[in-house]
Amino acid sequence: MNTVRTRFAPSPTGFLHVGGIRTALFAYLVARQANGKFVLRLEDTDKNREVEGSAEHLIASLKALGLQYDEGPDIGGPYAPYKQSDRLDIYQKWAQRLIDAGRAYADPYTPAEVQKFREEATAAKKAFLYRDHRPENPPAWDGTTPLRFKCEPKAYAWHDEVMGDLSTGPEVIDDFILMKSDGYPTYNFAHIVDDAEMEITHVIRGQEFISSTPNYLNLYEALGLERPLLATMPPIMNEQGNKKLGKRDGAKDVLDYVRDGYLPEALVSFIATLGWNDGTTQEVFTPSELIAKFSLDRVGRSGARFDEKRLLWVNGHFIRELPLDELAKRVEFFWPDSAKKAEEAYRHRVLELAQERLKTLRDLPALTSYFFEEPTRNDSLVSENKQLKKLEETEITRLITAAHEALERLNEWNQDTIQEALNQLLETTGQKPGTLFSLIRIYTTWSPFSPQLNGTLALLGKETTLKRLSVAQ
RNA sequence: GGCCCCGUCGUCUAGUGGUCCAGGACGUCAGGUUCUCAUCCUGAAGAUCAGGGGUUCGACUCCCCUCGGGGUCACCA
Numbered sequence: 001m002n003t004v005r006t007r008f009a010p011s012p013t014g015f016l017h018v019g020g021i022r023t024a025l026f027a028y029l030v031a032r033q034a035n036g037k038f039v040l041r042l043e044d045t046d047k048n049r050e051v052e053g054s055a056e057h058l059i060a061s062l063k064a065l066g067l068q069y070d071e072g073p074d075i076g077g078p079y080a081p082y083k084q085s086d087r088l089d090i091y092q093k094w095a096q097r098l099i100d101a102g103r104a105y106a107d108p109y110t111p112a113e114v115q116k117f118r119e120e121a122t123a124a125k126k127a128f129l130y131r132d133h134r135p136e137n138p139p140a141w142d143g144t145t146p147l148r149f150k151c152e153p154k155a156y157a158w159h160d161e162v163m164g165d166l167s168t169g170p171e172v173i174d175d176f177i178l179m180k181s182d183g184y185p186t187y188n189f190a191h192i193v194d195d196a197e198m199e200i201t202h203v204i205r206g207q208e209f210i211s212s213t214p215n216y217l218n219l220y221e222a223l224g225l226e227r228p229l230l231a232t233m234p235p236i237m238n239e240q241g242n243k244k245l246g247k248r249d250g251a252k253d254v255l256d257y258v259r260d261g262y263l264p265e266a267l268v269s270f271i272a273t274l275g276w277n278d279g280t281t282q283e284v285f286t287p288s289e290l291i292a293k294f295s296l297d298r299v300g301r302s303g304a305r306f307d308e309k310r311l312l313w314v315n316g317h318f319i320r321e322l323p324l325d326e327l328a329k330r331v332e333f334f335w336p337d338s339a340k341k342a343e344e345a346y347r348h349r350v351l352e353l354a355q356e357r358l359k360t361l362r363d364l365p366a367l368t369s370y371f372f373e374e375p376t377r378n379d380s381l382v383s384e385n386k387q388l389k390k391l392e393e394t395e396i397t398r399l400i401t402a403a404h405e406a407l408e409r410l411n412e413w414n415q416d417t418i419q420e421a422l423n424q425l426l427e428t429t430g431q432k433p434g435t436l437f438s439l440i441r442i443y444t445t446w447s448p449f450s451p452q453l454n455g456t457l458a459l460l461g462k463e464t465t466l467k468r469l470s471v472a473q
Numbered sequence: 474g475g476c477c478c479c480g481u482c483g484u485c486u487a488g489u490g491g492u493c494c495a496g497g498a499c500g501u502c503a504g505g506u507u508c509u510c511a512u513c514c515u516g517a518a519g520a521u522c523a524g525g526g527g528u529u530c531g532a533c534u535c536c537c538c539u540c541g542g543g544g545u546c547a548c549c550a
């Protein structure tokens with residue numbers, strides 16, 4: 001049995017969004033699961049569309065999600081180079097083979113002439129086929145015109161690892177362009193050559209390629225190549241579900257999700273379960289679970305919408321599952337500035353209180369700033385509070401003062417002693433917890449919400465707590 | 474328009490002829506955890522399985538048609 005080799009072959013024409021990353025993820029999982037190799041190949045044969053810096057961006061995105069490849073343009077490998085623009089001689093060689101075999105020929109038409117053929121077909125409500133205009137005696141190819149594949153039209157039936165059995169008639173087979181007049185190969189040609197040269201065993205790609213697959217099958221035959229296993233992914237749709245998710249309608253850069261405080265493993269689990277599940281009721285998967293359980297034949301065939309709400313839930317789930325030490329490392333860049341001066345151990349304890357409240361790491365400052373800096377008094381928190389708005393000003397002062405006194409008497413300052421003091425305070429003041437505790441919380445944090453009161457005060461410390469409670473008068 | 478693919482709660486999905494008047498999760502709503510937010514727990518609403526024909530003793534599951542959605546028909550990938 002040959003080693004499984006999968007590849008992710010993006011073109012460096014922009015950032016990597018969640019739709020693209022899923023293909024990469026599945027290719028990665030298939031390779032890891034089989035103890036095979038995952039290859040990154042850059043398909044940079046369209047110099048007009050190439051975007052400066054996007055190759056680096058692509059690489060950074062894969063690494064951010066932990067999809068480490070074994071061979072690639074930046075790390076090399078046994079089948080280098082991994083950038084198509086560095087492999088032009090290879091395509092040239094394979095093109096020559098087709099020419100020699102009489103299976104490729106120079107396109108003698110001007111672009112305008114081809115365009116005219118196309119318009120005629122459209123006017124006749126027919127699909128355009130170049131081969132209907134195949135020249136009888138094409139000139140020798142000198143590299144300045146497109147080189148076309150001389151196809152052999154026929155019906156195909158083939159198996160797709162995800163889509164199942166597919167078939168088409170001969171009417172979809174055409175003389176597509178192999179080499180462009182600028183000397184670069186087309187995707188259609190280059191990927192087949194490269195997959196063969198790089199001994200790729202599984203071609204995992206999006207469904208936009210499904211209709212050209214019969215043409216690829218035809219080319220494999222002409223080249224005498226055994227075709228790899230084919231797996232076609234269903235599209236990821238936008239939130240409205242009416243279009244393939246694309247950059248134009250809100251598909252976000254995966255690195256933006258990381259910057260916004262999403263955990264890589266949450267992104268990975270969420271994206272994997274967009275169209276795949278293991279058949280049980282398990283909803284979230286760690287990366288190693290995915291490697292163990294993933295299978296192409298359990299990938300669904302219909303398009304799935306990208307639901308941010310669910311992603312948020314998955315992210316919160318992973319945040320809560322993280323050991324505190326690990327979470328501390330992950331939030332390093334998300335602390336508010338004021339926290340950076342605080343001691344590590346203190347930050348750790350704040351984080352512990354915040355952990356179950358975080359949906360994204362980015363929520364951290366809003367949830368914890370009052371532990372590190374003096375909060376800004378905001379009386380609307382009192383006046384708009386259901387329990388507190390009916391309290392007289394003098395009553396508020398009385399309660400805060402009483403709280404100050406009761407807490408000031410404490411010799412030991414911890415959650416338990418504080419809770420005890422608060423409980424006694426309920427009795428002596430005759431107030432309900434909903435009133436008294438809310439009031440104390442607001443005066444000590446000036447935040448719309450905070451962790452449980454005794455824990456908050458314990459962490460704030462006696463000095464800070466008393467100071468904030470004496471602002472009352 | 475031709476060709477190809479797809480169609481189960483708002484969303485992600487389980488379901489491969491009977492155990493499904495359809496299960497789980499997100500979201501929503503209600504309640505509980507001495508206060509808020511979150512977590513956690515409990516419960517509720519929510520799908521005539523796109524529609525119509527078949528086949529069958531019996532169809533979400535098989536076949537056909539219709540409708541809806543998507544993809545493709547580039548010297549883009």
